[in-house]
Amino acid sequence: xxxxxxxxxxxxxxxxxxxxxxxxxxxxxxxxxxxxxxxxxxxxxxxxxxxxxxxxxxxxxxxxxxxxxxxxxxxxxxxxxxxxxxxxxxxxxxxxxxxxxxxxxxxxxxxxxxxxxxxxxxxxxxxxxxxxxx
Amino acid sequence: xxxxxxxxxxxxxxxxxxxxxxxxxxxxxxxxxxxxxxxxxxxxxxxxxxxxxxxxxxxxxxxxxxxxxxxxxxxxxxxxxxxxxxxxxxxxxxxxxxxxxxxxxxxxxxxxxxxxxxxxxxxxxxxxxxxxxx
Numbered sequence: 001x002x003x004x005x006x007x008x009x010x011x012x013x014x015x016x017x018x019x020x021x022x023x024x025x026x027x028x029x030x031x032x033x034x035x036x037x038x039x040x041x042x043x044x045x046x047x048x049x050x051x052x053x054x055x056x057x058x059x060x061x062x063x064x065x066x067x068x069x070x071x072x073x074x075x076x077x078x079x080x081x082x083x084x085x086x087x088x089x090x091x092x093x094x095x096x097x098x099x100x101x102x103x104x105x106x107x108x109x110x111x112x113x114x115x116x117x118x119x120x121x122x123x124x125x126x127x128x129x130x131x132x133x134x
Numbered sequence: 135x136x137x138x139x140x141x142x143x144x145x146x147x148x149x150x151x152x153x154x155x156x157x158x159x160x161x162x163x164x165x166x167x168x169x170x171x172x173x174x175x176x177x178x179x180x181x182x183x184x185x186x187x188x189x190x191x192x193x194x195x196x197x198x199x200x201x202x203x204x205x206x207x208x209x210x211x212x213x214x215x216x217x218x219x220x221x222x223x224x225x226x227x228x229x230x231x232x233x234x235x236x237x238x239x240x241x242x243x244x245x246x247x248x249x250x251x252x253x254x255x256x257x258x259x260x261x262x263x264x265x266x267x268x
Binding site: 005006007010020022024029030031033034046076077078079080081082085087098099100102105106107108109110114115116 | 139140141144154156158163164165167168180210211212213214215216219221232233234236239240241242243244248249250
C-alpha cells in the first residue's frame with residue numbers, strides 16, 4: 001500500500017506510527033479539536049472525504065461522527081514544514097465537534113487571574129448526542 | 135512554584151512533561167504552527183505575553199522570535215477538553231511564523247492527484263532572517 005501512496009510516506013510519522021491532526025472549521029476559522037492519525041486513518045480521510053482518526057484509548061480507527069453523527073467533511077488536508085502535523089479544513093456537521101456538546105474542544109480560556117474559564121456554551125446535551133447508556 | 139499556579143496543574147502534561155501548543159493568527163485566523171510546551175514555557179508565555187516554547191531538539195526554552203525577531207504576542211491562551219493541547223491566539227510579528235520564511239508552517243496542501251503542493255509563497259529569504267552562518 002505504502003509504495004502506491006508516496007504522499008503518506010512524506011509524513012514524519014512518530015515512533016508509534018501516529019501524528020497529531022488539527023481540525024479547523026472552514027467557515028468560522030475556529031480550531032475545533034486535535035486528534036491522532038495513523039497511515040490508514042489519513043488514507044481513509046482522503047478517500048472518503050471525511051475525517052477518520054486513530055483513537056489511542058480504544059486502539060482502533062475512529063470515524064469521526066460514527067456515534068454522534070457529527071461528521072467532518074474535509075475540504076483540505078495540509079501538512080507542516082516538519083511533516084509531523086496534519087491540518088484538516090473541515091465542515092463540521094451539526095456545528096458540534098466536542099464530546100461535551102460544544103462547538104469546539106478549546107472551550108476554556110485562561111483569564112487574567114489565572115483561572116481556566118469556560119467561554120463556550122453547551123449546544124446539545126451529551127446524553128442526547130450519545131444516548132443515556134454511555 | 136506549581137503549588138502557586140494551580141492552572142498549570144490542570145493541564146494533562148505528557149509523560150515527558152510536554153503538551154503540543156497550536157499558534158493561530160488572531161487576524162487571519164490561520165493556523166500558523168505547532169510546537170511543544172513544558173510548565174516553564176507556558177508560565178513564561180502567560181507572564182511575558184509572548185509565546186515561549188520548549189525546543190525538543192535543542193532541549194531548552196525557545197523564546198519564539200529570539201533569532202528571527204518574529205515574536206508572537208499572545209492575545210489568548212486556550213485549553214482543550216482533555217487538557218492536553220494548548221491553543222494560543224497570537225499576533226505574529228512580521229507576518230512570518232515559519233523558519234522557511236513563510237507566513238505559516240502549513241504551507242503544503244494535498245492535491246487531488248495525491249501530491250503535496252506548496253501553496254504559500256516565501257515572504258522572506260531564511261538567510262536574510264537568520265543570517266548566512268546558520
